[in-house]
Amino acid sequence: MRGRDGLPTSFAEDVLDLSSRIPQGRVLSYGDVAAVLGSGGARAVGTVMARFGSDVPWWRVVRSDGHLPAGHEREALARHLAEGTPLVRRRGPTIVARDRRIDMSRARWTDAG
DNA sequence: GGATTGACCGGAA
């Protein structure tokens, strides 16, 4: 099958298609994406995003606890601040990207699928 | 065909 020629597999295409339909200011967790598609798993979705995610709004796919994608916290935070995604309130004065999380109870996209 | 990797998840300590 595909995969060696730089083209996404059919599972990867499904992940990318769903990711591209997440509304601005909303998010899905990696596990949510797999659940909506009805195939694969959270880790497999992460694998696809790492390999093919550059063309879609990848920052709208986050961890189930609201943490931003590992290794991409800075870029993701900038995007979310720009589009008004609900974030958890921080108490201290210092704002570090690593400590920022999505408020999943408010930001999760519930109309998916 | 098998082994390893990883932008994960949920529970346990």
Added chain:
DNA sequence: GTTCCGGCCAATC
């Protein structure tokens, strides 16, 4: 709050 661990599954070697 944290770290650790087993399970998970597509992509990659």
